[in-house]
Amino acid sequence: AWRRVVARAAAAGLALASVVSIGLAGFMFSSLPEDVTRPLPEVVVPFLVAGMVPHHVGELLGFTDPRFFYVLVFVLLATPAALLVVPSHDRGLRYAARVLLGVVFFAIGMGPALSTPHQSEGLTAGGNTRNYYVPIWEPIGQDAWTRLRKRHTLHEATACDYVKLARIERLWRHEELAASYTQEAVTRGGCKNLLQRF
Secondary structure, three states: OHHHHHHHHHHHHHHHHHHHHHHHHHHHOOOOOOOOOOHHHHHHHHHHHOOOOOOOHHHHHOOOOOHHHHHHHHHHHHHHHHHHHOOOOOOHHHHHHHHHHHHHHHHHHHHHHHOOOOHHHOOOHHHHHHHHHHHHOOOOOOOHHHHHHHHHHOOOOOHHHHHHHHHHHHHOOOHHHHHHHHHHHHHOOOOOOHHHHO
16 A cells, blocks of 8 residues: 555656646747757746736637646646545545655656756757747737836836836846836835735
């Protein structure tokens, strides 16, 4: 019985790690350059934070806000996660052990995806890929980054908007611009509402 607990924990934990590290990239991009060896931190996370999501079925129903895509991402991740947390026939100590071991296997599976690339792998592929996709990204103008910059241009941005802009620019590695937006947020009294920071 304990072998089954370990086997289920390994299967669920590693399946979830696979979906997070590779599945999300396939969910968002039709293809990425081969030299992008860490797609999750280098490309996927920055684009998700910036609200730069691809066309999705919600648009057919009038849901153009990028936040609808996050619901689809949640469903994608919830499926393998359910294998880990649904009790099934395991109870008590066996269930707790399965969940704990599943988390351990998930962390092990995520290790390579979050590791620092070696110099031999190249250190500029992620940045080059971001710089390639950003100007041609579709749907045009629906991402959070574009909307926030438009509010900045129209002098309608709030302190919380500048906090968001600074976070996005840091992900693009635009440190000077991020610093200027951070200063704008401070000048406007800072963003005191934690929910509006995201």
